[in-house]
Amino acid sequence: MTDKLTIVVAGGGITGVSTAEWLRRDGHDVTLIDRIAPGDSGQTSYGNGGILACCAVVPVPTPGLWKKAPGMLLDRDGPLFLRWSYLPRLLPWLIPFLRNGRRDKVEAIAAALAPLVGDSVEQHLALARGTPAERWISKGEYSYLYRDRAAFLGDAFGFALRKAHGFAWEERDRNTILEIDPGIGPNYGFAATFTDYGWITDPGRYVADLAAWFEGQGGRLRQAEISEILPLEGGRAAVIANGERIEADRVVVATGAWSGGLARALGHEPALESERGYHVWLRRPSVSPPHPYMLADAKFVVTPMEAGLRCAGLAEYGGLDAPASKAPIELLKRRIRKLYPTLTWESEDSWLGHRPSTIDSLPLIGPSPKAPGVVFAFGAQHLGLTMGPKTGRLVADLIGGNKPNIDMAPYKVGRFDN
DSSP states (O other): OOOOOEEEOOOHHHHHHHHHHHHHHHOEEEEEEEOOOOOOSGGGSSSSSOEETOOOOOOOOOOHHHHHHHHHOOTTSSSSEEEGGHHHHHHHHHHHHTTSHHHHHHHHHHHHHHHHTHHEEEEHHHTTSSSSSGGGGGEEEEEEEHHHHHHTTTTTHHHHHHHHOOOOOOOEHHHHHHHOOOTTTTTOEEEEEEEEEESSOHHHHHHHHHHHEEEEEETTEEEOOOEEEEGGGGGGGGEEEEEEEEEEEEEEEGGGGGHHHHHHTTTTTOOOEEEEEEEEEEESSSOSSOEEEEETTTTTTEETTTTEEEEEEEEEEEEETSOOOOOHHHHHHHHHHHTTOOOSSSEEEEEEEEEEEETTOOOEEEEETTTEEEEEEEEEEEEHHHHHHHHHHHHHHHTTOOOOOSSOOOOTTTTTTO
């Protein structure tokens, strides 16, 4: 390991908090800065589906998606949404994104995602064990639900990729499903169920507890907005936070979908876009599943959580500034009733968050070749919670001079630069 360093981590979501805590455990002097407190509803980490998606090696663009996308946008029950006024700004990102749906590209992306997500449950346990955050980790099964086996076979390409990377599942017919969860409606008659899965029963409080532990063990938390990152001589860097200049040996950029501006100011093209995701949190539901479900036709997860039932997912493209749309929220509520026709609840919360997605569905992890004192850790698309602790561990290794035990080339910073 290198000598003790002063480090600023920009970003208080799961990736930033994980990175800060691993660096602190390695003996560094770490300050975590974000304009929004860790665990706050303004953080993308607050509103996800809570799944530690260890088999999520299949990216969004897959063979043939470019043909299906127009129909999905026009389908009232489709999982894809677009703010049409944003399309001209989106196209330079969208076209190469869809081109990465070729079979050879998808297989390469899956191979690069596997080491980031495959041991996610163990990575979260390693980070949270012995802290108050550990109570929010649950382990159990995770099921992809389909109308029937024929519908499941329609996803054969994705499941073949999962199998190729060592993931196995159990096939269950409707009778078996009903033995476990008798409230499921007639729309779902087949499940592909993975064991040894994990999920977080309150993502916001989980991240908040991790951050509080970090601070209690000697790390520093600061609520401020970082407007600029400055490369310094000698491989160091500084941030401008609420107008104050803070110098450090290293600066880590882990600000999710908001990382693009900081990266571009350093001379990089991050090829980053916001994949807007939604959730509805149903409080005190009359029915709750025994473990999380992915509704394969609707493309969202249903997760039993401490405070109720969370329905989270979908994808909308409309940038960082547009307000939440009503249609995705209504779709989530409409489709959850197809899973549980008798479902009622006492109250509900809805939410919009911004997932940081690159054109190749892979994060940027590592030092900037244009500013050696700056390390990137963003671009996890909709897998930020899943890979947050692993990303933090990799960044800590890189900063500490320890060679990671995986090939870091697919996540290379600067790969989209002209």
